Amino acid sequence: MMDRYSLPHKVFLYFCVVLFLGFILLPFFEMFMTSLRPLEHLFRSPYQFWSDDFSFKAYSQMWETVPMLPRYIANSMLISISVTALALAFVIPAAYAYARFDFKGKSLSLGIFLAVNMFSGAVLLIPLYKLLRNYGLLNTYFAMIVPGAAFLVPMGIWLLKSYLEKIPRELEDAAFMDGASRLYTLRRVVLPLAVPGLIVVGVAVFLSAYAQQFLFAITFNSVKEFMPLPAGILEFIGYQSVKWNQMMAASIVGILPVLVIFLFLQRYLVAGLTAGAIKE
Amino acid sequence: MATLQLQNIEKSFGPTTVLKDVNLSIEDKEFVVFVGPSGCGKTTLLRIVAGLEIASEGSIIIDGKDVSDDHPIDRGISMVFQSYALYPHLSVFENIAFPLRVAKRPEEEIKDRVNKAAAILQLEERLNHKPGQLSGGQRQRVAIGRSIVRNPKVFLFDEPLSNLDAALRGDMRVELSKLHKSLDTTMIYVTHDQVEAMTMADRIVVLNGGVVEQCGTPMDLYLRPRNKFVAGFIGHPKMNFLPAIVSRVEDRMLHVKLANGGVMSMPVASEGVKAGDNVDIGIRPEHMQLDENGPVSMHVEVLERLGAHSIAYGKVEGDGAFCASLPGMAEIPEGTTIKLSIKPEDAYVFDERGVALQRLGALELA
Numbered sequence: 001m002m003d004r005y006s007l008p009h010k011v012f013l014y015f016c017v018v019l020f021l022g023f024i025l026l027p028f029f030e031m032f033m034t035s036l037r038p039l040e041h042l043f044r045s046p047y048q049f050w051s052d053d054f055s056f057k058a059y060s061q062m063w064e065t066v067p068m069l070p071r072y073i074a075n076s077m078l079i080s081i082s083v084t085a086l087a088l089a090f091v092i093p094a095a096y097a098y099a100r101f102d103f104k105g106k107s108l109s110l111g112i113f114l115a116v117n118m119f120s121g122a123v124l125l126i127p128l129y130k131l132l133r134n135y136g137l138l139n140t141y142f143a144m145i146v147p148g149a150a151f152l153v154p155m156g157i158w159l160l161k162s163y164l165e166k167i168p169r170e171l172e173d174a175a176f177m178d179g180a181s182r183l184y185t186l187r188r189v190v191l192p193l194a195v196p197g198l199i200v201v202g203v204a205v206f207l208s209a210y211a212q213q214f215l216f217a218i219t220f221n222s223v224k225e226f227m228p229l230p231a232g233i234l235e236f237i238g239y240q241s242v243k244w245n246q247m248m249a250a251s252i253v254g255i256l257p258v259l260v261i262f263l264f265l266q267r268y269l270v271a272g273l274t275a276g277a278i279k280e
Numbered sequence: 281m282a283t284l285q286l287q288n289i290e291k292s293f294g295p296t297t298v299l300k301d302v303n304l305s306i307e308d309k310e311f312v313v314f315v316g317p318s319g320c321g322k323t324t325l326l327r328i329v330a331g332l333e334i335a336s337e338g339s340i341i342i343d344g345k346d347v348s349d350d351h352p353i354d355r356g357i358s359m360v361f362q363s364y365a366l367y368p369h370l371s372v373f374e375n376i377a378f379p380l381r382v383a384k385r386p387e388e389e390i391k392d393r394v395n396k397a398a399a400i401l402q403l404e405e406r407l408n409h410k411p412g413q414l415s416g417g418q419r420q421r422v423a424i425g426r427s428i429v430r431n432p433k434v435f436l437f438d439e440p441l442s443n444l445d446a447a448l449r450g451d452m453r454v455e456l457s458k459l460h461k462s463l464d465t466t467m468i469y470v471t472h473d474q475v476e477a478m479t480m481a482d483r484i485v486v487l488n489g490g491v492v493e494q495c496g497t498p499m500d501l502y503l504r505p506r507n508k509f510v511a512g513f514i515g516h517p518k519m520n521f522l523p524a525i526v527s528r529v530e531d532r533m534l535h536v537k538l539a540n541g542g543v544m545s546m547p548v549a550s551e552g553v554k555a556g557d558n559v560d561i562g563i564r565p566e567h568m569q570l571d572e573n574g575p576v577s578m579h580v581e582v583l584e585r586l587g588a589h590s591i592a593y594g595k596v597e598g599d600g601a602f603c604a605s606l607p608g609m610a611e612i613p614e615g616t617t618i619k620l621s622i623k624p625e626d627a628y629v630f631d632e633r634g635v636a637l638q639r640l641g642a643l644e645l646a
Contacts, residue, residue: 168365170362170365171365173332173361174359174365175382176352177331177353178358178426179351179353179379179382179383180382184382189367193368
């Protein structure tokens with residue numbers, strides 16, 4: 001391909017990329033640096049970027065300061081995975097129906113789904129709280145999983161619907177001609193072809209579930225054993241001091257699984273987001 | 281053994297009527313081709329026969345049994361799609377085996393029948409490949425394999441060759457004709473390509489605007505088109521139409537005056553036509569001869585020399601585009617005017633409504 005950019009162009013482009021990445025990544029970098037510093041160095045004045053007493057001590061001490069930490073991490077994963085599974089169980093049949101069938105109120109309901117997306121969970125916290133209390137579901141995993149999934153179903157439907165629409169209808173006609181039922185076709189023909197799309201939706205739902213669990217955890221749950229990591233991490237705030245370095249270390253350990261998943265699946269994500277953009 | 285009758289089939293999508301009162305009877309082991317311009321309803325008609333669409337009116341009868349409300353499987357019908365519709369994530373073996381897997385056949389039988397189908401279509405070497413690794417012609421054969429593995433009573437083909445390049449299309453045409461002979465079943469084939477229709481069909485159904493214009497053997501349609509549409513659609517290059525005015529009517533002869541002043545006389549049944557009527561003279565390009573005293577003078581703009589014959593495109597005086605197919609490597613400089621004549625019995629005459637007058641001199645087919 002022809003190189004269309006002159007040198008000043010390139011310099012400018014790279015400058016912009018560095019600026020943007022810096023903006024996004026510096027907090028993570030600072031988080032990592034903080035986790036390496038001894039606590040007293042955090043309050044040193046003037047601020048010293050580099051010091052010679054960096055250590056990984058915080059990574060071992062944090063398990064003693066907050067003994068429930070493994071449980072919190074496990075809870076986080078459990079909640080996010082359950083939310084993803086539950087949301088997908090609703091998203092897949094719904095998206096298929098929206099992609100393939102014509103029915104009354106189709107575009108209206110799709111519009112409503114989009115509108116629901118505009119409300120963040122925060123706006124609905126109080127009604128949700130009342131609802132969960134009436135059903136006696138406060139302080140359970142259920143309280144953190146079900147509302148979480150409900151908020152993510154509309155997004156999932158929109159994402160998966162557009163992916164399913166790209167699967168040629170003739171494939172389903174052919175399966176129908178061969179005697180396959182709708183469900184058999186969905187299972188044996190449509191879903192295997194939609195795997196990249198399912199991964200996109202799954203990862204997007206998982207990440208959103210991971211991000212939003214904090215809000216539901218601190219409002220609908222006060223049982224320590226059920227707390228996910230973002231809420232459990234508050235325990236590093238002690239009566240006398242805040243163990244910032246250990247808190248950052250715990251945060252890094254907490255996001256590590258998500259990071260690993262993302263690294264493995266990113267090629268699907270990119271492929272999924274650009275599917276249909278070019279003629280195959 | 282499968283005969284198929286379509287009775288009063290109508291189909292509309294909302295306010296648009298796609299098919300109007302289609303009646304058709306297809307014999308056992310017949311190869312019938314639905315042909316027509318795009319949007320004429322041929323694919324819709326095929327999908328109604330398949331059971332993918334439900335007719336708004338009318339019934340479909342296979343072997344004397346009304347199957348209008350039956351599932352495709354119960355109709356004993358299989359279909360090859362225009363895009364082949366192969367399952368890209370399954371191997372060739374699994375693609376062909378798909379209908380048997382749906383029917384939950386025992387593994388042994390599946391293996392046996394898939395291998396048999398693969399042998400007929402020369403796909404044995406390819407059974408473990410994915411469709412993406414195959415050439416266009418091989419994909420086509422896999423699609424056919426999937427439809428024959430079920431031993432259906434009727435095969436449907438929806439423009440199966442339109443995705444192939446010209447050379448391969450010619451080969452596949454021959455293959456499909458052979459397949460029809462070896463399988464010895466009823467086949468219905470949809471195409472917009474009249475060459476495919478002429479070469480493969482036992483019988484052609486010409487559709488236009490949701491109506492069956494004519495139904496008959498290829499030579500029947502070529503020699504005795506019922507109207508101007510069929511005459512223009514069947515034959516390549518297309519038939520020329522010259523407007524003319526009837527000057528004199530005899531019992532078995534019609535005398536006309538062409539717009540350019542030339543006169544022609546043709547042996548046609550001339551009932552219902554009187555002197556002064558406007559008619560169209562249909563002339564097939566392959567029936568033109570160079571003749572200095574001919575009634576048609578043509579200004580040649582482009583000459584395509586194909587070796588065996590040469591096709592001249594140009595204009596006749598006052599009447600627009602004209603095409604003549606001349607034998608051999610005609611030496612005609614582009615830009616000159618040539619005189620052409622036609623044997624009276626080769627001409628077609630269409631009355632004001634576009635309906636053909638019966639030709640009396642055309643050679644009769646056995």
